Amino acid sequence: MIAVLAISAALDTVFWLRTVHRLEATARTALTAARENGWRVETTPPRRGGWPFGAWVELNRLNGTHPASAASPYDAGWAGEKIRLGGSWLSLLHAGLPLSLTGHQATRLVVNDNVLTVLASGVQIRFRNPDNLVFSAPRLQLAFSGRWPDRQFSAQTLSGRLIRFPAARPDATRLGLIAHAATVNGFPLPYGLSSDLHNARLAIALTASQSSQGLSLLDPTSYGRLILQDASATPVSTSPDNRITLAGALALPEQNGTLTLTMTHWQELAARLLDRPEIESHLAPDLQAALQKLLQKASGIPAMKERPFSLSMPVVNGQILPDTQAVSAVVSQGFRTP
Incomplete structure (x- = not known):
């Protein structure tokens, strides 16, 4: 028995x-590339x-900075603890190499003063x-500042997948992200809400x-379009069937x-919208009237409650500019009694 244990320990040590x-070689390669x-x-x-139950290489602290330059017009930084x-x-037997960031991590990205x-x-x-x-985190906090309005929110029980294609041809996907959060607290809305x-x-x-070859994935000039395939959530204190979805595409950098x-x-969402004076005050009078009329009509027609509401909105210079007339037309005509 002692001999078996000794052989097992020796094999475990060698492995x-x-x-x-x-x-260690993987870590050195990553640091050199950075x-x-x-x-x-x-x-x-x-x-x-890790011995005898595993194997790892750990850094108690890592500080990285990337100053902006003519070739790389972005400033970035990362301060991390306990990186394993x-x-x-x-x-280690599962597919993929595990990386654990068990300590506090802080990342900053500055692009065009944002x-x-x-x-x-x-x-x-x-x-x-x-x-x-693939990644997961119990909690993630995000804060926007600079030219952006100062806003912050957090995501709980976050998981997702990130794929990248640094050598992608023009108009092909260069970076893709899929993420899911059980809860998002303080998500920013228009009008400071x-x-x-x-x-x-x-x-x-x-x-x-067209000019992405050789550029960093953090360089905004390396991207030509943002395709929003799905951005959806359910507002807290509403039925799980209440779903808000946003999808579309934006040309970059414009x-x-x-x-x-x-x-x-x-x-239910429209009724809550009209019950918030700070939101209602920003809605055009004809849109307010159309929403009120639609809610009254829907209350007496069960079939209307099953129909989703869909609206196309133009985006100019990153700002959503809903056309009041278009919104009113959709609201007043798109749900007419069949």
């Missing part, structure tokens, strides 16, 4: 050494661990290959621009295009 060597792409990276010395590459033997800050901890990432990863959402989903694709808003069980 552990081979695995941590591979993980520095070659303009990042200034400082880390604590890597620490080996690897895991238990069971996790600032995005992301705070998180407990992030789990699995690389199926360098260009395909916010709302809590349940079961939020997001699916977007960014296509390559941010011009068209988005389509679709609402199921829209009557």
Whole structure:
């Protein structure tokens, strides 16, 4: 028995050494690539661990900054704690390489004086290959500032997938994201308002621009279009069947295009809209009258309650500009009694 245990321990040690060597090489390659792409990276010395139940390489601290330049017109930074590459033997047997960001993580991206800050901890990432990863986090906080209006919100129980194609041809997908959050708190709305959402989903694709070759995935000039395949959620304190969906496409960098808003069980949402003076005051009088008329009509026609409400909205320079006449026409005519 002692001999068997000794042999098992020896084999485990050999396998552990081979695995941590591979993980260290992967970490060195990633850090070297980051520095070659303009990042200034400082880390604590890597620490080996996991034996006898796994293998990993861990950094207690990592600070990275990317100053803006003529070739890379964006400023970025990342400050992270307890970054672990690897895991238990069971996790290493699964497809993909696990990366755990168990400590506090702070990321900042500045583009054209617009600032995005992301705070998180407990992030789990699995690389199926360098260009395909899945992720999860118990909580993620996002804050917008700079030229953007100062807004912040958080996502709870977040999971998703990120795919990238750095060498994509023009107008082909260069970056894709699918994400789901059980709850979103404080999601920003027009007129300085916010709302809590349940079961939020997001699916977007960014296509390559004509000049994308050789540019970083963080460079906004490398993208030609934003395709919003699905941005949907259910407002808190409403039925799970109440669903708001936004889809469409925008040309970049102009941010011009068209988005389509679709609402199921829209009557409750419309009634709540008219009950909020701070929102109602921004609606044109003819639109308010049309919504009131529609709600009165829907209350007496059960079939209308089953019909979704859909509206196409132009976007100019990143601002949604709903045409009052078009909205009124959809509201007053699109739900006529058959």
